[in-house]
Amino acid sequence: MKHLSEYRDAGAVRQMAAAIAREVDAARYYRFMEFCGGHTHAIARDALAGLLPENLQFVHGPGCPVCVLPGERVDLAIALAQRPEVILCTYADTLRVPGSGGHTLLRARAQGADVRMVYATTDALQVARDHPDRQVVFFAIGFETTAPATAVALLQARDEALGNFSACCNHVLTPPAMRAVLSGDQESAPARVNGVIGPSHVSAIIGLEPYTFVAHELQTPLVVAGFEPLDVLQAVLMLVRQTHAGRCEVENQYTRVVSPQGNPKARALMDQVFLPRPSFAWRGLGRLPHSALGIADDFADLDAERRFPVQVVPVEDHPACQCAAVLRGQMEPRACRVFGRGCTPESPLGACMVSSEGACAAAYRYG
Amino acid sequence: MAENTITLAHGSGGRAMSQLIEDLFRCAFDNPWLNQGNDCAVMDSPPGRLVMATDSHVITPLFFPGGDIGSLAVHGTLNDVAMSGGKPISLSVAFILEEGFPLADLERIVRSMADAARQAGVPVVTGDTKVVPRGQADGVYITTTGLGRVSEGVNIAGSRARPGDAILVSGTLGDHGVAILSLRENLQFQTTLESDTAALHELVASMLAAVPDIHCLRDPTRGGLSCCLYELAQQSGVGMIIEEAQLPVREAVAGACELLGLDPLNVANEGKLVAICPGHQAQALLAALHHHPLGREAAIIGQVVEDAHGLVRLKTRYGGMRHVEWLAGEALPRIC
Numbered sequence: 151m152k153h154l155s156e157y158r159d160a161g162a163v164r165q166m167a168a169a170i171a172r173e174v175d176a177a178r179y180y181r182f183m184e185f186c187g188g189h190t191h192a193i194a195r196d197a198l199a200g201l202l203p204e205n206l207q208f209v210h211g212p213g214c215p216v217c218v219l220p221g222e223r224v225d226l227a228i229a230l231a232q233r234p235e236v237i238l239c240t241y242a243d244t245l246r247v248p249g250s251g252g253h254t255l256l257r258a259r260a261q262g263a264d265v266r267m268v269y270a271t272t273d274a275l276q277v278a279r280d281h282p283d284r285q286v287v288f289f290a291i292g293f294e295t296t297a298p299a300t301a302v303a304l305l306q307a308r309d310e311a312l313g314n315f316s317a318c319c320n321h322v323l324t325p326p327a328m329r330a331v332l333s334g335d336q337e338s339a340p341a342r343v344n345g346v347i348g349p350s351h352v353s354a355i356i357g358l359e360p361y362t363f364v365a366h367e368l369q370t371p372l373v374v375a376g377f378e379p380l381d382v383l384q385a386v387l388m389l390v391r392q393t394h395a396g397r398c399e400v401e402n403q404y405t406r407v408v409s410p411q412g413n414p415k416a417r418a419l420m421d422q423v424f425l426p427r428p429s430f431a432w433r434g435l436g437r438l439p440h441s442a443l444g445i446a447d448d449f450a451d452l453d454a455e456r457r458f459p460v461q462v463v464p465v466e467d468h469p470a471c472q473c474a475a476v477l478r479g480q481m482e483p484r485a486c487r488v489f490g491r492g493c494t495p496e497s498p499l500g501a502c503m504v505s506s507e508g509a510c511a512a513a514y515r516y517g
Numbered sequence: 518m519a520e521n522t523i524t525l526a527h528g529s530g531g532r533a534m535s536q537l538i539e540d541l542f543r544c545a546f547d548n549p550w551l552n553q554g555n556d557c558a559v560m561d562s563p564p565g566r567l568v569m570a571t572d573s574h575v576i577t578p579l580f581f582p583g584g585d586i587g588s589l590a591v592h593g594t595l596n597d598v599a600m601s602g603g604k605p606i607s608l609s610v611a612f613i614l615e616e617g618f619p620l621a622d623l624e625r626i627v628r629s630m631a632d633a634a635r636q637a638g639v640p641v642v643t644g645d646t647k648v649v650p651r652g653q654a655d656g657v658y659i660t661t662t663g664l665g666r667v668s669e670g671v672n673i674a675g676s677r678a679r680p681g682d683a684i685l686v687s688g689t690l691g692d693h694g695v696a697i698l699s700l701r702e703n704l705q706f707q708t709t710l711e712s713d714t715a716a717l718h719e720l721v722a723s724m725l726a727a728v729p730d731i732h733c734l735r736d737p738t739r740g741g742l743s744c745c746l747y748e749l750a751q752q753s754g755v756g757m758i759i760e761e762a763q764l765p766v767r768e769a770v771a772g773a774c775e776l777l778g779l780d781p782l783n784v785a786n787e788g789k790l791v792a793i794c795p796g797h798q799a800q801a802l803l804a805a806l807h808h809h810p811l812g813r814e815a816a817i818i819g820q821v822v823e824d825a826h827g828l829v830r831l832k833t834r835y836g837g838m839r840h841v842e843w844l845a846g847e848a849l850p851r852i853c
Contacts, residue, residue: 492577
């Protein structure tokens with residue numbers, strides 16, 4: 151914790167905010183998208199928007215792994231969990247994401263399914279060792295940050311010949327989603343932003359190169375930033391300076407964690423165990439090509455989707471829900487027609503209201 | 518084997534139950550009312566107003582650093598009585614035991630309850646035991662009820678917070694919740710934290726001696742400080758503003774919450790209270806808190822303001838303002 155205090159020093163944060171205010175041009179309008187849910191949460195928790203000039207606006211991106219999990223994958227998780235031999239392990243806030251008919255893993259658990267919350271893949275492996283008579287399925291979600299841990303778990307299960315362990319892979323990839331949101335596609339117009347605050351921990355894995363298209367092709371500055379308030383504000387200042395200088399570059403504010411080449415060892419593990427899926431459904435963004443990972447054929451025996459053939463049908467988002475526009479940075483959470491009325495953290499209609507990293511939940515909770 | 522565990526016979530009303538009561542409960546709780554051996558306790562009634570509170574206790578794990586379900590069951594109910602400003606007089610206890618529960622564990626729990634009650638100076642005067650078949654409960658559940666007396670002139674209620682009042686907490690936030698989380702089977706990080714479980718009625722007595730006109734008292738147990746403040750704000754029809762920089766949170770708790778994606782404001786406490794008093798008496802109340810061992814780390818954390826919506830807001834250490842999160846359900850950790 152001590153190492154963090156310097157990035158939370160109140161004096162330093164106020165000075166940085168003042169520096170931004172000095173450099174911002176009152177005649178211009180700045181829209182910076184924070185891609186990552188961790189940043190969305192940090193900006194809301196520390197009320198950073200209120201420290202900055204009014205013509206500088208944070209636009210929330212789709213980088214909340216829980217939020218973009220589509221209903222059909224939740225249905226898949228529920229179907230797996232409802233098999234009597236299965237113990238389904240997953241990361242915590244997955245439990246509240248609504249599938250079809252608003253059904254959740256939390257409700258499935260209340261109705262008798264054996265669903266367990268884990269903090270790490272090692273916990274799921276331990277559940278498998280402790281229950282040799284049951285089938286333990288790790289329902290894996292997350293961006294490139296959590297994918298290497300799933301890869302390690304599968305390798306470990308193979309090493310130990312842990313025949314009752316498998317994973318249901320829902321890992322998604324950052325660059326395709328960033329492209330879909332920033333450049334638009336057949337489903338939607340581009341999010342008009344002047345700069346992007348790039349992901350923290352994802353970048354520690356994938357490095358800076360995958361963002362080159364944002365700067366060069368889409369002519370949008372991008373600064374990879376840490377999650378602390380001083381990190382976020384420094385990244386904002388770097389984006390303001392790029393904007394004023396007419397530069398479009400990928401810069402790295404988070405040098406204490408992110409190296410330009412990322413973590414090749416972690417990527418090698420991912421390459422060994424996973425294979426890109428031809429396409430994958432994202433809540434709000436639709437089907438995006440090459441945007442998610444499946445389990446490679448060499449590890450087919452550890453793939454829960456192949457071990458337990460379960461049929462699910464695509465689930466449409468709730469018709470009143472405007473998560474798609476929110477996830478694409480085209481709508482402020484409060485502008486959604488069901489925000490705080492039909493859709494609250496108690497009974498979320500859309501996934502942006504589920505995780506505290508979701509833009510709507512952050513806006514609802516922190517006002 | 519059967520001799521060392523609870524069996525259905527221990528709840529049957531027959532000889533096994535009598536023996537359990539005689540050997541364990543009466544011996545541990547030992548007081549004239551219980552020793553009469555009736556199904557109830559008959560006591561002289563004190564003058565003035567009575568306060569009564571009840572609380573059921575279920576917790577995993579049963580034993581944790583700083584306490585166990587037994588001490589928790591005593592402190593929890595004493596604190597509910599104390600939050601009225603009342604002085605606790607007596608406790609009752611009801612156990613629901615699962616068949617097969619180790620007798621040694623029950624003994625340990627009952628002795629811990631007896632110690633907690635004795636330290637608090639409040640006798641356990643009556644009780645009940647039921648045994649349910651294996652699989653129909655999780656070890657042991659304990660319900661305690663407390664009776665107390667409220668002195669003349671003390672008028673504490675959740676509806677009495679007024680704009681201009683000061684908000685105080687008696688010590689560091691989140692210690693109990695994080696100590697418990699650190700023990701859950703899949704979360705064995707090393708911490709040196711102990712649960713803060715403690716009986717607060719003596720602290721309350723010394724606070725009332727210094728500032729008789731305390732408006733509100735509440736213990737921020739489940740749901741933590743945030744839920745506690747929202748309840749008071751809604752009950753009183755006022756708003757609240759707290760200052761992040763003034764909130765007492767141990768570094769170990771802040772660190773664990775950081776790791777788990779939890780907010781210390783939403784984490785449970787079992788030996789802390791929130792007090793609301795007229796603003797001009799805040800310093801006197803703080804001094805009284807600091808004077809007591811259970812209030813040494815007390816702080817003035819904010820003030821009551823006018824707000825018809827009953828919102829609780831937080832001024833961040835950077836000067837920004839946001840709502841305090843009001844938990845909808847269980848606090849689930851964030852991924853990332």
